[in-house]
Amino acid sequence: MSFIHERRTRNSRLLSRNTIINLLRFFWVILVIWCEFGVFFYSLSDCKWPDKELKEAGSTEKPTRVLLISDPQLPNPRRSGISWFGYSASSTRYLRKGWSVVTRLHPHAVVWLGDVLASGRYVTSEDEYENYVDEFKGIFSTDKSVPNYFVPGNRDVGLGESSTFSKNSRKYFTEYFGPLNQEVNLAGHRLLFIDAPGLVDEDYRRHGMGKQYETWTPAVGGPIEFIASVAIKASSSPIILFSHIPLSRPASTSCGPLREQGSIRASAGHGYQNMLGKQTTRFVLHTLHPAVVFSGDNRDYCNITHQLRSTDANILAKTTVREVTVKSFSPSRHIRRPGFQLLSLVHPDSAVSPHGPTFADAHCLLPDTFRIFSSIYVPALVLTAIALLYFNISPDRHHRRSSTLSPVSVSRSRPGSPPPGPESAIWSNWSPRRSNGPTTPSTALPPSLRVSSAKEIFTFRALSSSSTPGSPLDSPLLSPIPLFHAGHEDEMNPVHYPSQHHNDNIWPSGEDTHEAPSFLPSPSAHRSERKWSSWSWSWSFVFRERRRRVTIALPTWGEMRRFGASLNNDSTSRGKRRGMVWRLAGDSMSVALPAVVTWALIGWLFF
Structure with a gap:
């Protein structure tokens, strides 16, 4: 018996309230860290440089790796009012965490496809702009040996005329980020970065004057003049074009399966335009003949192929140009998962064949913050709330059940005897059969099961005038019959019950009473009531050569009614209710505090 008691004590400690609370603390700390x-590390586990495609084509040269980032749109700390709980702060922390993981890919160069600053076009003070750029460089820091190339976006330098745009935005961008239009030679390729917002502005002026590109006089230092100067150079190196604004395409053009929804459609408004004009797109493609085009601005991924006129003598060998619109690196309401692009380059001279591939690109994704909240945080919060409610509402019920069983000595039953009743241990100690000696309980029942007078229930007497050893006489406390409800005839023979037909108000004791005795419910009553439970989950397993079963069930309607009624009974119930609420609040704070501290530390490291 001592062994069984020790084992039950050990199991109760393992499932004690303090143990569960400590497990919940540990669970939430790990959950927050993850x-x-x-x-971020898990989302990039499958993100690899596309070097394998070039090696399969026969190239033996080590590729040059270029990281393409579009639309980081860093908020301005002075204008957005960054706080720890604001959207701007959340976006900034996301950028820091994403960049800290992406830099582990060790690129050889980084190309930024515009909209580097979310409100760069509104900054009128150079000091503010300098602080803004310092904030950007503090987040997106790279090794000094890694060059960074920037393409201007409409949020950086503006697009169109507006009194709210800074007149010095282009000057500031050129001073801190580099030329608006530039050409870079890298791994035998000509990388062209064009000022797409400036190209749209000049296209509006050209169209307003009713001139074609052939007769148009380009603005000095503008994007059209830059494109024309590149075309004059005689070079066989492949051209890779980078533009913030995507090129024109039909509205029905599909962006491929990697796009989250819809396609890019032509639209324009205050300070933006979704794509270049048709004539501008034709001018760019037929003048530069790029091998591939990378663009941004749209936030979502898009992969299309532009058709070129095969009658053009300069592009007889090439009639299509592929364009990839890179996903936004910052979170946005337009997409669920931000992303970026990886580009690998090999020198054309190292290619096995003249027409072999000299570049390859791959699409990578960052985590979905909305899915993390809805699929991880919310279910974990609900399960934690259920666990805390269970361990704060049910301790009294568990205490009553254990107190019913504890004061009664339990003896080993004979083979073939019925199992112990779940409501009282007396069932396991007494049997109506004749026994060799007294088997009555050695200790008194707990006060919860005592009655004021045995005569208030009934007097059970044997059928014979003389009692036999081991049979109950006048004490109903030795019989299991009073502990079961009289209405459940499936548990015992109804002939053993005292008859009430002689008088509805007179019990065998002779006393006049108007209230029926209070009986404890039988096991069948619990089973029938449990059938009304809306949901339950059971798990059976074997532990220490014994089969065990764990069942979790929602409270039944009867239990909820009894619980609700008990809350309004008396001052003791109200005191218990207040104590339960304070205990629940304390446990909730105790579980949440380590997770909040962990979240704050992570936010401090990436803020």
């Missing part, structure tokens, strides 16, 4: 930082 959701706030670990998911």
Whole structure:
């Protein structure tokens, strides 16, 4: 018996309230670390440089790796009012965490496809702009040996005329980020970065004057003049074009399966335009003959192929140009998962054949913050709330059940005897059969099961005038019959019950009473009531050569009614209710505090 008692004590300690609360603390700390930082590493587990495609084509040269980032749109700390709980702060923390993981890919060069600053076009003070750029460089820091090339976006330098745009935005961008239009030679390729917002502005002026590109006099230092100067150079190196604004395409053009929804459609408004004009697109493609085009601005991924006129003598060998619109690196309401692009280059001279591939690109994704919240945080919060409610509402019920069983000595039953009743241990100690000696309980029943007078229930007497050893006489406390409800005839023979037909108000004791005795419910009553439970989950397993079963069930309607009624009974119930609320609040704070501290530390490291 001592062994069984020790084992039950040990099991109760393992499932004690303090143990569960400590497990919940540990669970939430691990969950916060994973959701706030670990998911970034997991999302990039399959993101690899596309070097394998070039090696399969026969190239033996080590590729040059270029990282393409579009639309980081860093918020301005002075204008957005960044706080720890604001959207701007959340976006900034996301950028920091994403960049800290992406830099582990060790690129040889980084190309930024515009909209580097979310409000660069509104900054009128050079000091503010300088602080803004310092904030950007503090987040997106790279090794000094890694060059960074910037393409201007409409949020950086503006697009169109507006009194709210800074007149010095282009000057500031050129001073801190580099030329608006530039050409870079890298791994035998000509990388062209064009000022797409400036190209749209000049296209509006050209169209307003009713001139074609052939008769148009380009603006000095403008994008059209730059494109024309590149075309004059005689070079066989492949051209890779980078533009913030995508090129024109029909509205029905599909962006491929990697796009989240819809396609890019032509639209324009205050300070933006979704794509270049048709004539501008034709001018760019037929003048530069790029091998591939990379663009941004649209936030979502898009992969299309532009058809070129095969009658043009300069492009007889090439009639199509592929364009990839890179996903936004910052979170946005337009997409669920941000992303970026990887570009690998090999020198054309190292290619096995003249027409072999000299570049390859791959699409990579960052974590979905909305899915993390809805699929991880919310279910974990609900399960934690259920666990805390269970351990704060049910301790009294568990205490009553254990107190019913504890004061009664339990003896080993004979083979073939019925199992112990779940409501009282007396069932396991007494049997109506004749026994060799007294088997009555050695200790008194707990006060919860005592009655004021045995005569208030009934007097059970044997059928014979003389009692036999081991049979109950006048004490109903030795019989299991009073502990079961009289209405459940499936548990016992109804002939053993005292008859009430002689008088509805007179019990065998002779006393006049108007209230029926209070009986404890039988096991069948619990089973029938449990059938009304809306949901339950059971798990059976074998532990220490014994089969065990764990069942989790929602409270039944009867239990909820009894619980609700008990809350309004008396001052003791109200005191218990207040104590339960304070205990629940304390446990909730105790579980949440380590997770909040962990979240704050991660936010401090990436803010």
